[in-house]
Amino acid sequence: MATGRTHRPATRSRGIPEATVARLPLYLRALTALSERSVPTVSSEELAAAAGVNSAKLRKDFSYLGSYGTRGVGYDVEYLVYQISRELGLTQDWPVVIVGIGNLGAALANYGGFASRGFRVAALIDADPAMTGRQVAGIAVQHSDDLEKIISDNGVSIGVITTPPGVAQQVCDRLVAAGVTSILNFAPTVLSVPDGVDVRKVDLSIELQILAFHEQRKAGEEHEGTAPPVAAHQDSSEQGPDGDVPAVMPA
Amino acid sequence: MATGRTHRPATRSRGIPEATVARLPLYLRALTALSERSVPTVSSEELAAAAGVNSAKLRKDFSYLGSYGTRGVGYDVEYLVYQISRELGLTQDWPVVIVGIGNLGAALANYGGFASRGFRVAALIDADPAMTGRQVAGIAVQHSDDLEKIISDNGVSIGVITTPPGVAQQVCDRLVAAGVTSILNFAPTVLSVPDGVDVRKVDLSIELQILAFHEQRKAGEEHEGTAPPVAAHQDSSEQGPDGDVPAVMPA
DNA sequence: CCATCTTTGTGCACGCGTTCACAAAGACAT
DNA sequence: ATGTCTTTGTGAACGCGTGCACAAAGATGG
Ligand SMILES: NC(=O)c1ccc[n+]([C@@H]2O[C@H](COP(=O)([O-])OP(=O)(O)OC[C@H]3O[C@@H](n4cnc5c(N)ncnc54)[C@H](O)[C@@H]3O)[C@@H](O)[C@H]2O)c1
Ligand SMILES: NC(=O)c1ccc[n+]([C@@H]2O[C@H](COP(=O)([O-])OP(=O)(O)OC[C@H]3O[C@@H](n4cnc5c(N)ncnc54)[C@H](O)[C@@H]3O)[C@@H](O)[C@H]2O)c1
Numbered sequence: 001m002a003t004g005r006t007h008r009p010a011t012r013s014r015g016i017p018e019a020t021v022a023r024l025p026l027y028l029r030a031l032t033a034l035s036e037r038s039v040p041t042v043s044s045e046e047l048a049a050a051a052g053v054n055s056a057k058l059r060k061d062f063s064y065l066g067s068y069g070t071r072g073v074g075y076d077v078e079y080l081v082y083q084i085s086r087e088l089g090l091t092q093d094w095p096v097v098i099v100g101i102g103n104l105g106a107a108l109a110n111y112g113g114f115a116s117r118g119f120r121v122a123a124l125i126d127a128d129p130a131m132t133g134r135q136v137a138g139i140a141v142q143h144s145d146d147l148e149k150i151i152s153d154n155g156v157s158i159g160v161i162t163t164p165p166g167v168a169q170q171v172c173d174r175l176v177a178a179g180v181t182s183i184l185n186f187a188p189t190v191l192s193v194p195d196g197v198d199v200r201k202v203d204l205s206i207e208l209q210i211l212a213f214h215e216q217r218k219a220g221e222e223h224e225g226t227a228p229p230v231a232a233h234q235d236s237s238e239q240g241p242d243g244d245v246p247a248v249m250p251a
Numbered sequence: 252m253a254t255g256r257t258h259r260p261a262t263r264s265r266g267i268p269e270a271t272v273a274r275l276p277l278y279l280r281a282l283t284a285l286s287e288r289s290v291p292t293v294s295s296e297e298l299a300a301a302a303g304v305n306s307a308k309l310r311k312d313f314s315y316l317g318s319y320g321t322r323g324v325g326y327d328v329e330y331l332v333y334q335i336s337r338e339l340g341l342t343q344d345w346p347v348v349i350v351g352i353g354n355l356g357a358a359l360a361n362y363g364g365f366a367s368r369g370f371r372v373a374a375l376i377d378a379d380p381a382m383t384g385r386q387v388a389g390i391a392v393q394h395s396d397d398l399e400k401i402i403s404d405n406g407v408s409i410g411v412i413t414t415p416p417g418v419a420q421q422v423c424d425r426l427v428a429a430g431v432t433s434i435l436n437f438a439p440t441v442l443s444v445p446d447g448v449d450v451r452k453v454d455l456s457i458e459l460q461i462l463a464f465h466e467q468r469k470a471g472e473e474h475e476g477t478a479p480p481v482a483a484h485q486d487s488s489e490q491g492p493d494g495d496v497p498a499v500m501p502a
Numbered sequence: 503c504c505a506t507c508t509t510t511g512t513g514c515a516c517g518c519g520t521t522c523a524c525a526a527a528g529a530c531a532t
Numbered sequence: 533a534t535g536t537c538t539t540t541g542t543g544a545a546c547g548c549g550t551g552c553a554c555a556a557a558g559a560t561g562g
Contacts, residue, residue, distance in 0.1 A: 019519060025460040029439060043539065052441035056521055056542095063541055071527045071540040088460050089467030096459070103361045107354040113439065113456050118463070157466055158459070181469060182462040184455075188280060188364065190303040198465045200458050204435075205364050207451050208347070208409070209276040209339050211433040212369070214449045215408055216340030218432060270549060294509065307512095307551055314511055322510040322557045 016087075020061045026051045027058065028084045034077050043074035095122035095156045097180075099171050100163030101131055101141050104186055108162065109137040122154040127167075144171075151178035158182045165189040172199075267338075271312045277302045278309065279335045285328050294325035346373035346407045348431075350422050351414030352382055352392050355437055359413065360388040373405040378418075395422075402429035409433045416440040423450075 030050040034042055044062075048055035062068060062075070068083055069075045085091055096114070098105050101124050108114070109124055124136055127144040134141050142150060150156070159180040163171050168187035175183060176197055185191055185201045193199055281301040285293055295313075299306035313319060313326070319334055320326045336342055347365070349356050352375050359365070360375055375387055378395040385392050393401060401407070410431040414422050419438035426434060427448055436442055436452045444450055 017519070021464050022457070022461055024464070025454075025457040026441075028460075029456075030441075044541095045539085050441070052443075054521070056523090057519090059539095059541060060520085067541070069540050070529080072529045072538045074539070087464070089463040090460065092467075094459075094463055094466070103358040107358040108455070110354045111455070114459075117456060117460065119459055158462055182466050184458055184462060190277075190281075190301070192303075196469065198462055200462060202453055202455065202458060203276075204359070204362070204453065205280075205368060206273070206276040207435055207453060208345075208365075208370055209279075209341065209368065210273055211409055211435060211449055211451060212340040212345055213272050213275075213338070215345070215433050216343075218447065268549075295511095296509085305551065307553090308549090310509090310511060311550085318511070320510055321559080323508045323559045325509070 016064045020064055021088075023051070023053065023057075023061055024084050024088055026053070027061070028081065028088070028090075031077055031081045031084070035081055039077055041070075041074045041076055044069070047075065090118040092118065094119050094158055095154045096120065096158045096160060097123045097125055097150060097154070097156050097175075098160045098162060099125045099144070099147070099175070100161060100187075101126040101136055102162065105160075105162035106136050108160065109139065119158075122156055123150045125150065127163075147174055148178040151175065151180060156180060158184070160184045160186070161191075162186045267315045271315055272339075274302070274304065274308075274312055275335050275339055277304070278312070279332065279339070279341075282328055282332045282335070286332055290328055292321075292325045292327055295320070298326065341369040343369065345370050345409055346405045347371065347409045347411060348374045348376055348401060348405075348407050348426075349411045349413060350376045350395070350398070350426070351412060351438075352377040352387055353413065356411075356413035357387050359411065360390065370409075373407055374401045376401065378414075398425055399429040402426065402431060407431060409435070411435045411437070412442075413437045 027047065030047055031042070033050070034047075044055045044059045048058040051058065059069075062080075065083055065087055068080055096119050098108055098121060101109065105124070105126075109121060114121060121137070121139060124139050124141045125144050125147055126132070126141050129143065131141045132143040151159075157180055159175040159182070161168050161171055161175075161183060165187040168185065168189040169191060172183060172185070172191045172193065176193055181196060182198045183191065183193070183200070185199055186203075188203055188205055191199050191201075278298065281298055282293070284301070285298075295306045295310045299309040302309065310320075313331075316334055316338055319331055347370050349359055349372060352360065356375070356377070360372060365372060372388070372390060375390050375392045376395050376398055377383070377392050380394065382392045383394040402410075408431055410426040410433070412419050412422055412426075412434060416438040419436065419440040420442060423434060423436070423442045423444065427444055432447060433449045434442065434444065434451070436450055437454075439454055439456055442450050442452075
């Protein structure tokens, strides 16, 4: 999800598989909703349905955290909320900086869902002098010249990059040099970071292209009825690599 | 990535693994950059580095599309751009609607990266009467009463949901009923959709929580030096399920 | 035309993640 | 106390994705 060799073998940390870690926030969200409705306990089946996963998977996920359920009854909602929160590190406060306060950066800054889970927007940073001092979401935008000082003064370890792609790598480098060890990147760029730094990316364009692929596939199948799955509409391996190809062939 | 049982066994479509499909846009982006620099050919090693993946993986990915490389030389950039574009369905135009034109929806509407790859914002839809008729990114916002008509008039098959979570499911239902078969969901909700509809979600909060988990783990390890990976700081299975637990125990 | 050298395409093995299926645990009623 | 019934926790099997390592392909130079 990151760069050339950013991702270590990943989360073999305390034995919790990465796939499980990625689902814990999902469970936590469902549990929080139950908690707000004062539901005392929940079965793996019910909770799995709420989180949109398989109940066996959910039970196995929870088994990595310990034996927090009661057979014949289910899981205590409040207790599980606490355990997952602690496991994810949400019982402490995480100051976050957003770099690049344009359309997207401003939207993120305004997003209430941030603060709700231990994340606090510690600073907004932009390179544009015209932005400096402007209030966005009640926070004054600071100039990127002060990036290093802002990071260290606030003890920031998580940075969000919403700059144009061309400067994302250099912004990333400065963040890392200043002490940031986790980066959430919205710019469509492959970031290189040293070992020990985690990068996750959110790439709207990629998501849409994946949807387009499936969409095209659905449209193709529809035309062919229940025809053989191979060779629907124009297929590369069927009517040969050339035929309707505008581009130049290698040889 | 979607709901209870949204995801079919997935992309065993024409034999292209889902994991490969998810990487094709990455390759395409790197190839487009090379193309703009008029680089004629590229080796798997170079391209893999640019895309941030393993070269063997890249070659295997391309092998699913066909034999488009030339041994001893590499891949023809233009040709590969075309082949991947075609495979992803980007040679055709995909009209997209965005529902919920608030902070995030407006940012997406303003995003130029949309149009660059065959995606065209066909309409912006919001339930707030005060928004109706307002221009966002040069497009007039339409009222959600007309959602069904907008979808069918424009032949939209891809919808983006950026409404508050509480109404996301009902917006989703209306989109699907109107003919949308692919949804990109930004609301932190588990969407239920019938078979044949693809849902992908982008969840900022989850990404941050995953980063927080790793961040906490790094901080813990640092304190313990090269201590046994088990039982770092406060470990659930070590000092027992209770001890410092504020919540109520199940039994 | 032949030799050499580069780079692809893929067979194979391995590890992770998912799912099934069931024994054990415990609640609850009698 | 004992039996029944519900639900957890997990062993085991399976399938997918990854990466190694190498044979084959073909370009290039003599
Ligand atoms: N807007 C979207 O919906 C959207 C969607 C997907 C991806 N993205 C990506 O997110 C990023 C931001 O998009 P946007 O629409 O907000 O762009 P934008 O142009 O509105 O904002 C970019 C901001 O970054 C600032 N900036 C430029 N260089 C900087 C630097 N060196 N240090 C600090 N700040 C700097 C600019 O002053 C500007 O305010 C882009 O990479 C874009 O590709 C945006
Ligand atoms: N802003 C962010 O950075 C951010 C980040 C992550 C997730 N999200 C999620 O994205 C969604 C939108 O966030 P936002 O900050 O833009 O919220 P917002 O309140 O600014 O915008 C929501 C918009 O949806 C419209 N809306 C409400 N009900 C509607 C309906 N039934 N049909 C059509 N439109 C309707 C509202 O009128 C409003 O314009 C939320 O679910 C939020 O949790 C936002």
